[in-house]
Amino acid sequence: MAAWLERNVPKLVLAPSFVAVLVFVYGFIAWTAWVSMTRSRLLPKYEIEGFIQYDRLFAAPRWDTAINNLFVFGALFIAVSMLLGLLLAILLDQKIRAEGALRTIYLYPMALSMIVTGTAWKWIMNPGLGIEATVRGWGFEGFSFDWVIDPDMAIYAIVIAGVWQASGFVMALFLAGLRSVDEEIVKAARVDGIPTWRIYSAIIIPSMMPIFLSAFIVLAHLAIKSFDLVIALTGGGPGYATDLPATYMYAMAFSRGDLGQAASSAMVMMAVVFAIVVPYLYSELRAKRD
Amino acid sequence: MTDPARGLPAAPRAGQAALRWLLFAILGLFALFYLMPLFVMIATSLKSLEEIRAGSLVALPARVTFEAWGTAWSSACTGIQCEGLRPYFWNSVSLSVPAVAISTLLGAVNGYVIAQWRFRGANLIFSLMLFGCFIPFQVVLLPMARTLGFMGLTGSISGLVFVHVIYGIGFTTLFFRNYYVTIPVELVKAAKVDGAGFFRIFWSVFMPLSLPILMVTVIWQFTQIWNDFLFGVSFSQAGTQPVTVALNNIVNSTTGVKEYNVDMAAAIIAALPTLFVYAVAGKYFIRGLTAGSVKG
Incomplete structure (x- = not known):
């Protein structure tokens, strides 16, 4: 018994986490997938009815807006x-002499909660008292900046806040990438008199492709999961002009009491994430084994 | 490739200096862009409401008042309750401390097993955990709400701790696994020859080597959990909400006069712990961010 324990202690130690992941990640995904195929409303039902929830989802104008917003927001962000x-x-x-200080300044928004970011930018973009009023106060009476309350422009207001929060992080990733490029090649190119912009566009940036991919994956992932920023900045409004799939799912789950819609929209979100992340992770894991 | 400039005299000093200045000017302008919201938040939080209505967003407060800070901390309304952020701030503290500690410890042991005690299937388990890091949490919200109900943890701080531990394990395991995998397996072999067991090797050999990755993981987990909103808003109830949810309620509560200075003070209070961590341990914070995306 003691010898058996001794031999299997690593497996026993890993087991609880493994079981937790199986149940709370994969089991829960299966549950959500199941419920997305039923007629569940306020309470879950378990009789499979096919794809009716997905039909309802793709017929809903609000979901249409949410998906369009995801593409506009995601692409621009x-x-x-x-x-x-x-x-x-x-x-x-x-x-640059002050590089350390500048880097710290560019990156600090990443340490903030998106709720804080949203709160700050909501105030800055407040039509009556924010930037609009400030610029008018400087003498530009006709200046107007009311994106947060304009249904056509509000999604761009969210892009501004999102970019403010995440761009410093991308800077840090790229800077690390630039620093990892072989110094010798760059020096040789300089000796040959190749202009700096050519060195960047022809040598350095092409060698950083894996970092572009990483940055893309992280940003895409952030965009699809964006929930807090929209809630804090516009609450999904005006109307549901700035709804994203994440806010749609939340509204269906917790305020509309429509579990079927909540489950099916969550499944679509997961499909989008996996379409982007799975090929990336797969290639990462394979590269490691080689 | 021949360079048309070759043979010409070096670029004149003045041009070089001008370029340098332009570079600094652009970098400085971007610094202003990133600092502006923080400046506006602080300045607004120190103004009176009259001054906010009359003045400009970017002006310094003419008369500094800390009234808004007091209100935000102890009497702002988050709906029908008007106790300020204070109770919710402590909710966030009392849920993030155990959640960070437990998920970090589990991640350390898991990473140690996967990297150093390889057995058949360990890599598959690691891959499954890794994929779990990337799911949109919306896909587990509904079953988790029901599970917390079965466990009698609905709307409790313990429930939130549980949720954060479960969905934090993937990342903490990843961090430690990637760190331990660089340590030669001969170390474990030698320790085994000396008669040390699994836990003994972990505590006396690996833990002393782990300070950097421990810092990275603790900071990463703390930032994630403190800043979380989705789990907080889905699984808490009046009284157990974390500070992010309370902040959102203060800002979006529709009753009474809109007190922008209180909103801004509340936002800064909610941001202070993670900003503090960033200020004192930024190096580890950045390492965690990049480790989460550029693995290996």
């Missing part, structure tokens, strides 16, 4: 954060 992050990383890479 990812593109602008990457461009800004790359620009800042390259500028910081020019042997």
